[in-house]
Amino acid sequence: MxxxxxxxxxxxxxxxxxxxxxxxxxxxxxxxxxxxxxxxxxxxxxxxxxxxxxxxxxxxxxxxxxxxxxxxxxxxxxxxxxxxxxxxxxxxxxxxxxxxxxxxxxxxxxxxxxxxxxxxxxxxxxxxxxxxxxxxxxxxxxxxxxxxxxxxxxxxxxxxxxxxxxxxxxxxxxxxxxxxxxxxxxxxxDYEEFAFREFTRPRADAIAGLVPVKLARMLLNLAAVPRDSTILDPFCGSGTIAAEALALGQKQVIASDLEERAIKETRENIRWTLTDLQRLSKQTLKVPVRILQSPAEEIDRALAGERVDAIVTEPYLGPPLRGRERTDELQRTLNELQKIYEKSFAAFARLLAPGSPVVFIFPIYKKGAAELSINDLTGIENAGFRPDPLLPERFRHTPGFALTARGGIIYSRPDQLVHREILRFRRI
Ligand SMILES: C[S@@+](CC[C@H](N)C(=O)[O-])C[C@H]1O[C@@H](n2cnc3c(N)ncnc32)[C@H](O)[C@@H]1O
CATH class of the missing domain: 3.30.2130 (VC0802-like)
Structure with a gap:
């Protein structure tokens, strides 16, 4: 072999x-x-x-x-x-x-x-x-x-x-x-293509937070769904994940965000991405990306009963941090985020068939040597989801692998105040 x-x-x-x-x-x-x-x-x-x-x-x-x-x-x-x-x-x-x-x-x-x-x-x-x-x-x-x-x-x-x-x-x-x-x-x-999409796309709102293009690609792959399945990003921001889904060859992509500004940026970035992919493949790409404006908590209503096969998203991770916030302030933000996430998962449950994946990022706030995060996943589990470990048990303790106790994978740079914890769930 x-x-x-x-x-x-x-x-x-x-x-x-x-x-x-x-x-x-x-x-x-x-x-x-x-x-x-x-x-x-x-x-x-x-x-x-x-x-x-x-x-x-x-x-x-x-x-x-x-x-x-x-x-x-x-x-x-x-x-x-x-x-x-x-x-x-x-x-x-x-x-x-x-x-x-x-x-x-x-x-x-x-x-x-x-x-x-x-x-x-x-x-x-x-x-x-x-x-x-x-x-x-x-x-x-x-x-x-x-x-x-x-x-x-x-x-x-x-x-x-x-x-x-x-x-x-x-x-x-x-x-x-x-x-x-x-x-x-x-x-x-193909580092040049990744860098080109990272730095040349027309809209990149660093303040609202941006997922790096390679991370977007990895998140999409973690969903492990076929190319013709429908992928939804309900917190799309400027549309990085939706655009990368196109680069990956996904045929059905839906992007949604609460803010009108994000919708405009996503539209522009998607248009640019399709032209860029056309340049590379020399064929006209007609992938209809649907872009909706909706709170994630109500995304099932915005889709009017339509189903999706996977949700891949970097949600709202809270307001940008300066490093001076008190622990109780950070904790309050995390509590608010937890509510948004739980309500969003309740809406996701109405969109997904049993077994379908949600790839989701949780924030980890750094406060000195301490780390604050959303620890209680019972609300999400009660909405009809189970955590689906990203790595087989025997590899989770590999030296150099940064995993959280619950099996999430940490994506971070040392200077960042907000680290990302990547988790995957499956609809029960
Ligand atoms: C961290 S950004 C996502 C960035 C995106 N991954 C990108 O690379 O462009 C989070 C987005 O969630 C949106 N948002 C905040 N609360 C929301 C809600 N309740 N429902 C849907 N979108 C929301 C914000 O407008 C923001 O665009």
Missing amino acids: PSYFAIFGKTPALSAAELFAVFEREKIEAKPARVSAAGMIFETSRSDLARPDLGRSDLDFWSQLGGAVKAGEIIWKGKPNAQSELQAFLNRDLRERVPAGRIEFGISNYPLESGTHQGLTSPRGQTLIGAALKKILAADGRSVRRVTSREKNLSAVTINKNKLLGPGVEYCLFSDRAMTFVGITSWVQ
Whole structure:
């Protein structure tokens, strides 16, 4: 069975959860061999995951992800002390992959547990391997260049710039106490497209709060629903999640917000996104996005009995914080938010069939070293929902994964006063 690897982005627990959700949506039976903050190695009977990008109109497996930065196939595994075998393997493999002309290659390394950053997969080992490979190949008269960078590992930018997806080669080395794996990188994230949508869309209301585009993509994937299902964002703000749903190829999208300003911004951003996607796929996209103005607490009425298949939303997280608020003020805001959320879930219950998902963000307020959040989920459960853990139990305690006690995944930057906790629920 082929094995693959994915290297995770800045929020590894979320990247892992996204990958599990996409396995579910694509009905891919995947057996994780290693899950760590660096990434995941898994086996699957699917043999086509190493193929490069299939193009925009048909996103390939990897390009649909927001949380993976590199991926490829595992091509060798051995005991961590099998250093000469590894060296011989790389020497042979590189000659086969680049039979003639100049050889350009790079090596990145990812320890799978702490304390195993030694031997050939340590930075020093990596340098030694690279140097030895270069020497052997040069002695054979091959012109060879090893691509290095100031970063610890080669970034997607460096890989693209040096054409290491072909004709050049990048090897990723992984190791823990039991095993060393070698992967060959066959895909890197389309960081330019994400950045373009993030920074070029016409409306970005930073004060009302904006979900980063990659996070929007991950939230959508966590819903794990097919492309032709209807997705609703009832707190759409400037429409980032709805727009990203289009980029992901969703065919039915509904966006709604309480404020007229948000509706206007969403309309503008959606129009811009459709034009942008047209530029990329060179075909006219006619995805009717419905944009409604309604309080989320009454969204079922606004949809007049219509059903949706999934709700993916970053709700109102309270007024922007300055850091000077007293604990009792913060607590009061959280109590108000809890009421809005509970009423909204009661409306969601009337829109969703049993089993349908709600991917929802809860605020965590930072007050010095303390954290305040909405702890009581019984109102939401009583509205007809059960929490649906984002990660299988055995991976929740993976070092480097930021999870809350109830299994929510934290998405944050250290300087933020409001951290996001991502939770998924299912309609009972
Ligand atoms: C954090 S923003 C969402 C931002 C959005 N994810 C984006 O990236 O553009 C929350 C939005 O909820 C809206 N809102 C506040 N209370 C609401 C309610 N009760 N029902 C629906 N929308 C509400 C606000 O107008 C605001 O646009």
